[in-house]
Each structure stands twice: as structure tokens, then as C-alpha cells.
Amino acid sequence: MEKNLREVETLLEKKGIPPPGIQTLGIVGDPLRVLLSTILSLRTRDPVMEAASLRLFSRAPDLESIALMEEEELERIIYPVGFYRTKAKTIKQIAKIVLEKWKGSLPSEISPLLSLPGVGLKTATLVLGAGFGKSVLTVDTHVHRIANRWGAVKTKDADATYWELDKIVPNTLKLKVNPVLVSFGQTICLPLSPRCSECTLSQCPKIGVTHSR
Structure with a gap:
């Protein structure tokens, strides 16, 4: 999970993909x-x-x-x-x-x-x-889907994913999980037909993916 998260962050930077709305509104803090x-x-x-x-x-x-x-x-x-x-x-x-x-x-x-x-x-x-700037995970539908697709967790809903990821994601990375994976999930790791040809992850088991581009 940690390795993939860092690789996704690098990929988003290279592609110039911005963070999600909450991050761009200037309201953090x-x-x-x-x-x-x-x-x-x-x-x-x-x-x-x-x-x-x-x-x-x-x-x-x-x-x-x-x-x-x-x-x-x-x-x-x-x-x-x-x-x-x-x-x-x-x-x-x-x-x-x-x-x-x-x-x-x-x-x-x-x-x-x-x-x-x-x-x-x-x-x-x-x-x-x-x-408030606390080291807290936020799990939405994108984080839930991608964490399961990577095999980091095996859960049925976002709340269950939160409790599982909270055990394995280091505190230093918890604030990055949501903005990084939401941007990734909105643009590349889509719910249906993800753009795997544009993804540079070194390891991704693609769990549940039946069709990709």
C-alpha cells in the first residue's frame, strides 16, 4: 500500500493531475x-x-x-x-x-x-x-475501490476499509491517502474500464478488474 501510494503520487505529479476539490479551494486548515x-x-x-x-x-x-x-x-x-x-x-x-x-x-x-x-x-x-491537520485517514468510494483493487484490504464498504487501512497505513502518510487516491480514481483508476495503459505502478494485481484500457 505504501509503495503504491508513493508511486501514484509521482505519477499524478508527472501528468499534472490536480488534487480534488477540497484541496484546491484554499480551505485546508x-x-x-x-x-x-x-x-x-x-x-x-x-x-x-x-x-x-x-x-x-x-x-x-x-x-x-x-x-x-x-x-x-x-x-x-x-x-x-x-x-x-x-x-x-x-x-x-x-x-x-x-x-x-x-x-x-x-x-x-x-x-x-x-x-x-x-x-x-x-x-x-x-x-x-x-x-484540523490531524493524522487521520479519510476513505471514500475511490479509496475503498482502489485499496481493494490493490489487495491491500478485502472489504465490502468504505467504513470497513477505513478501519482496516488505519491499521496498516503509517501516520506520516494518512493525510495523503485521500487526495492522492481520489485524484487517481477520478482520472486513471476508474471504477469501470480503468486506464491501466496510463498507469505506471510496478505492482497491481487488478483485483476485480474485468476490462481495462
């Missing part, structure tokens, strides 16, 4: 904006999420602004992200909870983050890693 952008990103393409995030940050730069905003206005700001009505409601709920329960400061531990509406393991770990 800002837990609140990482949280909001991650919620907007679910079932939404990166360019749409990025544009919606920037509109939201401009119109509502803090939790107080979000809490005071009408839900319909929030919907208009984040449209056309997927499930924009549900996400607007979730963001409003989160703003009120964080203001009332933690005086406007997001907690930097996983358990309280998971108690927030709409926040699962992927979102919570991304906030801890990209937002």
Missing part, C-alpha cells in the same frame, strides 16, 4: 469550511461543489450568518448541488447545534462530529484531517 464543502460534495461533481462553496462562503462567512439565513435562500445559494434542499436543511441544523452546544467552535474529536446531522465517518475524518 479551516474546519468549518471543510465541513460545509464536504457536505456539498456528496453526490455532486467537484466543479459544481467548488462554485457552490465559494458562493456560500461569500454570502455566509460564519455560522451566525448561516443560522440567521432563511432556508430557501440557502437553497438558492448552493443550487445546483445534488439534494440541495436536504443539504440546506442539514447545514442550517449544524450551524444552530454548533452555536448552541459548542459556542460556535467545531469539536476536534470524531465522536462529537459524528453526532452532527449529515456527518458520517468520511466527512468527520476529512474535517479532522484537512480541517
Whole structure:
């Protein structure tokens, strides 16, 4: 896993493939904006999420602004992200909870983050890693697929992959796993018909791959 990760990082650099949306928005180190952008990103393409995030940050730069905003206005700001009505409601709920329960400061531990509406393991770990700078893995569908394709794990869902990878990935590499493998999974190691002819990995068993280019 570690060797492949480093080789993929080199490959992405050579091809000039940029990191995924959260990394390019300039919000790394800002837990609140990482949280909001991650919620907007679910079932939404990166360019749409990025544009919606920037509109939201401009119109509502803090939790107080979000809490005071009408839900319909929030919907208009984040449209056309997927499930924009549900996400607007979730963001409003989160703003009120964080203001009332933690005086406007997001907690930097996983358990309280998971108690927030709409926040699962992927979102919570991304906030801890990209937002707070903790050495925490984030596993999404790309990381889950690629880790299984490489034979690093044998799991059925992303949460199970997280717990298995957490045992074998060194702390020094945990923050790299998500941005590197998401970019790799979006451009080369695709879900269907991966572009194996463009991949320079020295070792890849291609588990589950039936057709490639």
C-alpha cells in the first residue's frame, strides 16, 4: 500500500493531475469550511461543489450568518448541488447545534462530529484531517475501490476499509491517502474500464478488474 501510494503520487505529479476539490479551494486548515464543502460534495461533481462553496462562503462567512439565513435562500445559494434542499436543511441544523452546544467552535474529536446531522465517518475524518491537520485517514468510494483493487484490504464498504487501512497505513502518510487516491480514481483508476495503459505502478494485481484500457 505504501509503495503504491508513493508511486501514484509521482505519477499524478508527472501528468499534472490536480488534487480534488477540497484541496484546491484554499480551505485546508479551516474546519468549518471543510465541513460545509464536504457536505456539498456528496453526490455532486467537484466543479459544481467548488462554485457552490465559494458562493456560500461569500454570502455566509460564519455560522451566525448561516443560522440567521432563511432556508430557501440557502437553497438558492448552493443550487445546483445534488439534494440541495436536504443539504440546506442539514447545514442550517449544524450551524444552530454548533452555536448552541459548542459556542460556535467545531469539536476536534470524531465522536462529537459524528453526532452532527449529515456527518458520517468520511466527512468527520476529512474535517479532522484537512480541517484540523490531524493524522487521520479519510476513505471514500475511490479509496475503498482502489485499496481493494490493490489487495491491500478485502472489504465490502468504505467504513470497513477505513478501519482496516488505519491499521496498516503509517501516520506520516494518512493525510495523503485521500487526495492522492481520489485524484487517481477520478482520472486513471476508474471504477469501470480503468486506464491501466496510463498507469505506471510496478505492482497491481487488478483485483476485480474485468476490462481495462
